[in-house]
Amino acid sequence: MKLCDYCGKEISYFEQYCSDDCQAAANRFYERYEKFGKLFTAVNTVCVFGIPVGLFLMSFLKILGMSVASGSCVFLGLMLLFFPFPTEGMIKKFKISKAVKIVRIFGVAVMLLGLFIAGMLTFWM
Ligand SMILES: [Zn+2]
Known part of the structure; x- marks a missing residue:
């Protein structure tokens, strides 16, 4: 059985897409x-790096650290939402259509986390 590379529907052995x-x-x-x-x-690497850096800064520079962490989360989430590029492994496993959806959902989750941190920041100020 072969599956469409995009949507994952069953197809014949001669095709790549349904x-x-x-x-x-x-x-x-x-x-x-x-x-x-x-x-x-590149942007992902910076943001993924920014989250732990922000968390680290939080221990002595609370507001700056939280801003960096929440900013990184929100930016990373937006990136994943607008440029949902799954890994090759994900594409193989879920096919493009579903893998893109998973990345988008993950992006929304990361963004909400960033907003949550930002919310805590305003609470603390
Ligand atoms: Zn298809």
Whole structure:
């Protein structure tokens, strides 16, 4: 049994996608990935690094540390929402359509966490 690389529907062994729509959507995804993939990785690295740095700063510079941590979370969440690029492993396992959704949901969760930290910050001030 083979599955459509985009939506995960069952297809025959001669095909890679179940429909022209899925093929077009997959092509769009890979084009975006080629254009923004590097930027995405760079920003992600900075944000993922910013969260622990912020948490560390919090122990002696509470407000600055929380700002850095919450800013990193919100920015990372927005990035994941607008440029949802899953890893290759995720694409293999879930297919593009579902993997992108999972990344978006994760992005929203990270953003909410950032807003939660920002909320605590205003509470403390
Ligand atoms: Zn499909």
